[in-house]
Amino acid sequence: MFRQDRHHRRVRGSAGLALAAATTLLAAGLQQGTALASADAPAPASIQATPRAGAAPATLSPARHTALLKSAATAAADTAKTLGLGSAEKLVVKDVTQDADGTTHTRYERTYAGLPVLGGDLVVHRSGARLTVTKATKAALALPTTKAKISAATARDRALTTAAKAGAEHPAVGTSPRLVVWAASGRPTLAWESVVGGFQDDGTPNELHVVTDAATGKQLFRYQGVETGVxxxxxxxxxxxxxxxxxxxxxxxxxxxxxxxxxxxxxxxxxxxxxxxxxxxxxxxxxxxxxxxxxxxxxxxxxxxxxxxxxxxxxxxxxxxxxxxxxxxxxxxxxxxxxxxxxxxxxxxxxxxxxxxxLTALDVAAHEMSHGVTAATAGLTYSGESGGLNEATSDIFAAAVEFYENLPADVPDYLVGEKIDINGDGTPLRYMDKPSKDGASSDYWSPSLGGLDVHYSSGPANHFFYLLSEGSGAKSVNGVSYDSPTYDGLPVTGIGIDNARQVWYRALSTYMTSSTNYAGARTATLQAAADLFGAYSPSYLAVANAWAAIDVGDRIALGVNVAPIADQISGVGQEVSLQADAYTTNSGAALTYTATGLPDGLTMSDTGLITGTPTTLGTSDVTITVTDDTGASATRDFSWQVAYIYANSGRVDIPDNGPAVESPVTVTGRTGNASATTQVYVKIVHTYRGDLTVDLVGPDGTAYSLLNRSGGSADNVDQTFTVNASAQSLNGTWKLRVQDRAAIDVGYIEQWRLVP
Known part of the structure; x- marks a missing residue:
């Protein structure tokens, strides 16, 4: 869809598709390095490079495309076995593309016991005998039953209620809800998928997909199927x-x-x-x-x-x-x-x-047709971060089409909808160089981005593409002035729109899946840049720099890079396994790992793996040093606390707008009271965290508020809280108490830890 949303509404149910991208892509794409230039250094005009010919898409005749589809379908069962899929799972071919060097990329949907698996899509990449895979979800598919406890009619009625609350006019479910497996968020779940028709509140046709848990009747997810673009x-x-x-x-x-x-x-x-x-x-x-x-x-x-x-x-x-x-x-x-x-x-x-x-300008037409390309390739779900990437993809290719056509009547630019004057004041609908200029879009990624309308959460990806194409700072392109900022205050050098569009298209068509989020898009584009220009080439580094400039990942330094390591906390007598990840941009150089300051009982192997069992309470300052064969090196410092830790990783479901639930841990054999800086780590999976109250309850029943319906439409709780629990005896049963105080969204306590 190509819209201006003038009504700010609470957007719910977006976290389900914020999944990590496949681990088969270049691991280096996720690492951190130091900046390539100082904050006041000017960025060069552009990086000149020619994409590798072998990575270019092969032009397939209809007959050849059909033959590849048939071959993939014939081999689907063997491919499923090779990937280690369960006996109830089957692969259904969606499309096959081929590179000029013969590498094929086959996109599959999945079924389980004959049921469609939503969020189960994957892409198999074959180059000779080498096979890798990109998955929308890494969760194993296993259900206790495929029989629904609630009826299709109940699911339909609840979907109609959801649509009505969203402002739909004349909502109706045209066909009976279908039974599916919902695998796009956490544990795969048997569900009903209802598609509600009618019209949205602005007159747009409605295709609201509502996914309902077939056992409990709770809403698991929803997204809009109509994408709004001589x-x-x-x-x-x-x-x-x-x-x-x-x-x-x-x-x-x-x-x-x-x-x-x-x-x-x-x-x-x-x-x-x-x-x-x-x-x-x-x-x-x-x-x-x-x-x-x-x-x-x-x-x-x-x-x-x-x-x-x-x-x-x-x-x-x-x-x-x-x-x-x-x-x-x-x-x-x-x-x-x-x-x-x-x-x-x-x-x-x-x-x-x-x-x-x-609304018939060239970039609008290109925007709308590009939604179709996205649907036929990655199928980015139109909600949450994946929905923002879906919208951004249409804006990106709309700009690319403008530059390709280069019409005198519509001079190419990085402004979206500038010709149609939708606001009636001569301003564009969106700005790719600085998205926040529209008054609603975000310039940079943030944890709450997935809770925005997809037309606004597209902002950071649009910003990324502009920076990758043109670079940062003040400049004029075709008579239009731009001044694009960066999150880290460092300059970005562009690679030109021709190469930037190649990177985005290859990432979309080859590596992204239905649930790709911003972190996954970074991984996908880095892999695409490695295919096209070579890993750690100037163009590859520019992709990483452009993502860092919108606060997704970090810049890659020349030489050795060590991935960031968070401060660690481990329990006395509890086994530890921590891998230090590093790489070097010096081709072929081997790495050597050393560590100082490790807690007693821990050691590091020559591959960077830290193992052992801590034996002594206290906090250590750890330094890891990694050196390559050329003599280049890098270090990473972090602290490692060894303490008494009490944890509960048992899942506890949180009822929708219902009574509080509790997860306990018991402390025994200790003396004295808890600390004035007691730490409580909480991980809750729940869409719209603003529904929740979260408390730590001490042994004497005193409740310490950790979260009181804060965070608005952002999803999930994954953080450590500090409370003064010094009035509590250490020994006794401590509880994490959670209550959902608003309707619609549901979730569960995944785990929590107490360091009293």
């Missing part, structure tokens, strides 16, 4: 059009692009409307009064986007199957939006306020 057009100017002569009448049917058709909905909200026709093949006059004008912009935008994906990436249509989508102009009355629908495989455009401000 003639003379209002925005494109005089441009060539692909048309078809039928008898004596010309039709807006593009025979050069699989017969893409453009319709006039005549202010309707359903069906296809009327195919645009003309008697002399001269279309529109550049004014809103002429209904063909919008049709010109829409048809040209579709053609330009088709050509961009085909010429730049070798992609044969939105789904890479040579089949055309279609476009519908003049949707609804005063409809200030445009949207993509997978269900109809079509783009739809409103006429804006007063039906005089159509």
């Amino acid at each position: 003639g003379t057009g209002q925005f494109d100017g005089t441009v060539p059009l692909g048309t078809t002569l039928s008898g004596s009448t010309y039709q807006l049917v593009d025979g050069d692009r699989a017969g893409h058709r453009t319709y006039d909905l005549n202010q309707g909200t359903s069906g296809t409307g009327t195919l645009f026709t003309d008697d002399n093949d001269v279309w529109g006059d550049g004014t809103v009064a002429n209904r063909q004008t919008a049709g010109v912009d829409v048809a040209y935008g579709a053609a330009a986007t088709w050509d961009f994906y085909k010429d730049v990436f070798g992609r044969n249509g939105i789904r890479n199957d040579g089949v055309a989508a279609y476009s519908r102009a003049h949707y609804g009355n005063n409809y200030v939006n445009a949207f993509w629908q997978d269900a109809c495989f079509c783009m739809t455009y409103g006429d804006g306020s007063g039906n005089t401000h159509p």
Whole structure:
């Protein structure tokens, strides 16, 4: 969808898709190094590089594409065994792509006991005999039963209630809910998936997917399925059009692009409307009064986007199957939006306020069609961080199409929707160089990002792409002034939009999955940059720098890099295993690990693995040093506390808007009272943490508040609290008490630890 959301609403249920990317990608992509330049050093103009030819997408004929699909389907059972999947699991081929060097990337959906697995998608990469895999979830699929305790009718009714609360008009579930396995967040769960139709509160068609636990009836997740994006057009100017002569009448049917058709909905909200026709093949006059004008912009935008994906990436249509989508102009009355629908495989455009401000500019068309490309590749779920990446992908390729077309009437820029003037004040809808200029989007990643509307959580990814393309600081591109900041205050050197779009497309089509979050996108783009330009090449380092500039990961220093190690706390007599991770940008150099200050009982191996059993209470200052064969070295300092630790890792479900639940630990054999700086580590999986109150309850029943409905729409609790519990005796039963005080969202206590 390509929208301006003028109503700030509480967005819920977004944490379920914040999963880590596959561990088979380059581990180096997750490490930390020192900065490459000082804060006041100017960034060079750009990094010049040519992508490796072997990593380019191979252009597949329809016959070759079909043959690859059939081969993958035939081998699906053997592939499932190779991946170690369970006997109840089956792989279903979604698509196969191939690199110029013959490497194939096969994208699969999964089923379990015949049920679709939502969030179970994966990509298998084959290069000769070498096989690696990228998974949306690493959780093992195992269910105690595939029989639902609640009925489909109950799930449907609850989904309708959810849609009504979200402001839906005339909500209806067109087909019966389907039984699925929900695997996109934590433990795989038997669930019902309901799809609610009707219209959203702004007139956009509704395809609200509501996932309901089939045992308890609680809502597990929800996301929106409608993604909101010679003639003379209002925005494109005089441009060539692909048309078809039928008898004596010309039709807006593009025979050069699989017969893409453009319709006039005549202010309707359903069906296809009327195919645009003309008697002399001269279309529109550049004014809103002429209904063909919008049709010109829409048809040209579709053609330009088709050509961009085909010429730049070798992609044969939105789904890479040579089949055309279609476009519908003049949707609804005063409809200030445009949207993509997978269900109809079509783009739809409103006429804006007063039906005089159509949303038919080139970047809008490219934005909407790119939603279709995302659906056909990674399938990024339209909620939470993955939803923000979905929206950003459409903005990224909208900018890329503008630069590719380079129209005099629509000079390419990094402004989103600047031609349509949706706000009525001449301002763009979004700014890629500094997203916060729109008043709602975020410039940088934060833990609460997934709780924002996806059009605003897209901001950091848009910012990343601008920085990767053009670099930071003040500059002018095609007459437009930009001044892009960085989170860490350090400069970023761009690699040019041509190479930046190659990185993002390869990451999207090859390594991202339905649940990819921002950290996963960093891993995917670093892997893509390694494929295209080589690991630790200037372009690869620029990708890492651009992510660091939006507060995702750290910059990679030349030489040896040691991953950050958090301060450690271990229990006396409890076994320890901690791997120190490091790498070097000096090709082929071996690494040597040493450590000083380790607690008594611990040692480090020559591979950086720290093991043993701490024997003595106290806190140590530890320094790890890693040196490569060239003599380059780096250190990492952290503290290691050895203490008495009491923990409970048993799962405790938190009832929705219900009574408090407790998780206990018992302390025995100690003397005296607890510390004035008692530490309580809490890990709770729960969407919308603002529903929760969390207390530590001492042995005498005194409650110490840790969290009191704070954090708003952010998801989960994963932090350490410090309380003064010095009035409590050490010995006795301590409890973590948690209560959900608002409806809809649910979760559970995963674990907690007490250091009294």
